[in-house]
Amino acid sequence: MFENLSERLGASLRNLAGQGQLTEDNIRDTLREVRKALLEADVALPVVKDFTEQVKELALGQDVLASLNPEQAFVKIVHDQLVATMGEANVGLNLATRPPAILLMAGLQGAGKTTSVAKLARHLKERDKKKVMVVSADVYRPAAIEQLKTLAGEVGVEFFPSTADQDPVAIATDAVAEARRKFMDVLIVDTAGRLAVDEDMMAEIRRLHASLSPIETLFVVDAMTGQDAANTAAAFNDALPLTGVILTKADGDSRGGAALSVRAITGKPIKFIGVGEKTEALELFHPERIASRILGMGDVLSLVEEAERKLDKAKAEKIAKKLKKGKAMDFDDLKDQFQQMRNMGGMTSLLDKLPGMGGLSKMTEDPVAVKHFKHMEALIDSMTPDERRNPELIKGSRKRRIAQGAGLDIQELNRLLKQQKMMGKMMKKMKGKGMQQMMRGMGGMFGGGGQGGPGGGLPPGFPGM
Structure with a gap:
């Protein structure tokens, strides 16, 4: 959602990175880029004019000019002005009348x-x-x-x-x-x-x-x-x-x-x-x-409000305990996570709400990535309950049977098994670390140059995050 605007605004605001302080000159250059970003986003011209004038006026205030971190100060001004433009807070439905x-x-x-x-x-x-x-x-x-x-x-x-x-x-x-x-x-x-x-x-x-x-x-x-x-x-x-x-x-x-x-x-x-x-x-x-x-x-x-409404808390708790112990999810867990992810609006919706992860959401819309997810589900559906719980059992004739049942090549199954092992190793390394570090670690797997699967690989555990 709003990916182009996010990308263009982000690029314009990064122009202030490394600046010692805000000045009229560097504010002018950044505002020019902000104006372009808004116009390319098809924002109405009067709105763009009001927006940039307000941001300029606030950015040239003494408190901001003397800020030790000009980039953060300017980003906060832009954020607050975006909020003011769209309306300060959610306005709910008015149902205060005689029913109906x-x-x-x-x-x-x-x-x-x-x-x-x-x-x-x-x-x-x-x-x-x-x-x-x-x-x-x-x-x-x-x-x-x-x-x-x-x-x-x-x-x-x-x-x-x-x-x-x-x-x-x-x-x-x-x-x-x-x-x-x-x-x-x-x-x-x-x-x-x-x-x-x-x-x-x-x-x-x-x-x-x-x-x-x-x-x-x-x-x-x-x-x-x-x-x-x-x-x-x-x-x-x-x-x-x-x-x-x-x-x-x-x-x-x-x-x-x-x-x-x-x-x-x-x-x-x-x-x-x-x-x-x-x-x-x-x-x-x-x-x-x-x-x-x-x-x-x-x-x-x-994201939290949506999770409270839609997630199966028992299944989520089970997986959370595994992750805390540094264990990878088995294929039963992964199948549950695909369902949970669908309940949450899909991975694109999920990533869009995570700080710093919006750029990765584009990858999930890639037809190759979508196809990869479908293949993963087909392979898991072709496994027996024991094989899902114990991936190490999947060898030899079992591999041939699973691949044939999913209508796919054994190489795709091998790739899925490799990803599950990679996930296990990653979870051991990440044991006890914060969610943000986990997400960044898995974000790296997205751009892993094709080692984990089509389009750089979509790790099986990612939906569970």
């Missing part, structure tokens, strides 16, 4: 609105323990109603049926009555999208808003459209009293222009950020944490 609290969803076609309805419903049900009903007032897009029905079943929330020949306002009004009858806490209303902002669409959604008086009117926008996302949000905000924004497809957005422009242009907070296609891939938008990710500082708080 009505949430009206608006947005262009293709922004991921219907999927966001399901994600939000799941979030409210699982994290806030709310009884949720969803309804589709999109009577134009083929299969929109059926899609929401399927997603509602998947996340386990109530679905109010509607048909394409009904009036959207009548659908929504009936849904409110049914939600009250069933004592629902929240009703989420999906609306029709269009390919562009047009008066017919605005008139319809204004009618819906007037009839429902929703406590939240959320604009769903595709992060990958960059500053256009902010401009579209502003157009909707002129027509509707928006209360917040859901930024979708942020996992595929390497630039970050939308995240940095929406709040500044609309004045409305980004409340959620979509980071994948699955219904659990919705995160609260914390400006400070996103700013830390952009600057390569990671987002450990989000």
